Amino acid sequence: MLRRGTVAKRVESRSGVGEGRVFIKDGFRSYRRTYRVGEVYWGIGTGVALLGIVGWVTWKGAHPDPSLFDMSAALQADPGSSSAAASARGPLPAGLAAGGFREGKVGEYSADDLYVKINGRAGFFQSFGVKSLHAVTLEAGPASEANASSIDIEVYDLGESRNAIGAYNGERPPGIESLVSDGSTFHFDRNAAFLARGAYYIRFIGSDESEAVVAEVQRLLELFRREIAGAALPWAFSLFVDQLKLSPSAVTYVKNNAFSFGFAGDVYKATLSAADSTEDMEAFVVARADAESAGALARQYQEGFGSVGVPSGKTRAGVPLSKDEYLGTFSGALATERWVVGVRGAPSAERAQEILESLSTGIGALPPEVRARALPSADATETPQAESAGGSDEH
């Protein structure tokens, strides 16, 4: 009969003789062949405790805390950490929420992780040199409710106003006129509003067309127009709008791959055809650092148009024109001072010549202040083919 605390038997080896030991020939060794009753009790207790833990983990796994699935916290702004929140807000003005809308959590994305927010569309903004995106959702109903009205605000920092204008126009559907006022270019579109202001392109996307949502979108648009610093419209607007009397809506900026030419970057172009027209005629202008550079670029455009057409005479100024093999339209380009001007898709050689002459005259008439800021974009001229993903002239 075993009793607690007793050692039933101990086998000891004293001599080590006959064990073939190498290093310890005659040390004492114990070989336990029995155990204490107390040890049995401890073993059983430990086993029960482990089983209890396994059972608890299993039960908790099957009955998770409901708060784990509550997305309210994730969707709402953290009312604390105001200084951190202020830095994470980027250009987002404070106090966006109003009326029945509640501000959600601000998301901040760089050019490298933009795809996390707008996978598949990131390349479009990267082609305009996007620096960052700040996004926030205003929700009218309970967080995570599918049919609650909401407004998504996305603020793209594109570094320069010309890029903002280019991205804005790249997303503006054909036939929708933009409004230009006080450094802002914007339009409403049913449930949404789109704004280019300063270096920022901003989208306000309502979940529906309800009166409350549309009113809130309009309020937000005005708020951002007040709070975001504006900038003078890019210099080319002076040429196309002031000199050639075109609508500001017709003017846009293409950072890279204009007209599908790898060399054609930093291009301002204006649509000369009506939205409902079958024509697709455009005038364009590019600023260069000097006349020599402009002359070389003009020759590249002439060769580019020539590669997709056939020679079709020259203008009075001796500018070669090309006739598109498939469309039958006329294109050409020339250097004037340190600018390159051109036309693409003109219905006749005479019309192409007329537009080229207007552009040259317009350049000559640019005010000194405009000429001073009509400079080439550094990044566009350095790497004209670097960013082709989601080409900006796809739209």
Next chain:
Amino acid sequence: MSTERRGSRHAPPVGAPSPEDLEQQRQHQLLERRTLLKQAVGVGGACAAAGWLSLAPAGWPLSLRDADGERGKPRATVRQLPPGGFVVPDAPSVADLGVAHGSNISAMLRAAVDAVGGIGRFIQRGDVVVIKPNVAFERPAALGATTNPDVLVALVELVREAGASEIRVADNPIESPESCFARSGIQAAAESSGARLYLPEPHQFELLGTPGATWIERWPFFWGPFEGANKVIGVSPIKDHNLCRASMTTKNWYGLLGGRRNQFHQDIHGIVADLALMLRPTFVVLDATRVLFRSGPTGGSLSDVRPGHTLVVSRDSLAADAYGWDQLLERKGEALPDYFNQAAARKLGQPDWRKVVLSEVNVG
């Protein structure tokens, strides 16, 4: 050493040892030397063996050398989807492409499925069915960037009526999955219809082997919902896409990939063709109740969306997508995106929908 210690325990010798004692001592010393030699050989052999195991180049027999630690890592299991995918046998007497127009989504779906053989052709009692909607963005369904939740509800009901034992709804949006599922209405649709919702969690991703794929021969895959599943249905909206021009049922499988999948945008047509190879579904539903005809894939304005009033059902993703390209995105005159050609070259479908048998119905 041991002799001295042993000697110290006994009484000192008295007088000169006898010849017998000397002989015994000599014999003992011989025995000890032999034992020592044996033991030295044993220890030396063990050291040599250990040295071999640890130092011999990795390719040599019995070598355990692991200079860079790679051999010691656990080997990742590479999963495989069933050979031939989740397709059901051909049924020559029924159409390949079922198209239903109307406004009653449930009736449209039933009509489109009936046109290609009925739900009983695809789903049997006890099946475990994975349904893959497109929940890619945190957008309300009305903006057309995600699958219409009403179509999902109708599909779950139809599959349940056919006797499926379990219906799983899964997608892997890159942006906050919880928000995407909530804002798109897909979470509510899945829960209200009794389907089991799978949100992506790291432990549910496994390496998937897709032999013959260009980009995803071995790539992390949202495996959790596919564990034990024997039928797969894709249900995707029809969208303009900035990069691949159109996102429909074939592109929809992109949402099952894990890892840094955005890198595939460098060859968007190649990866979409790989997706057609990766997953051969039981059937697909092209949800054209809304058509995001521009500004895709994210959309934003209701002006970018037009009502399509159409559902397309087929076993052939390419045929369904080609129909969508021509008839629903209304790009009939334009060349198909290149992924159609790449997938067709691998015999993964028919990119000319006019060459398949079409059944078109109008329902209420």
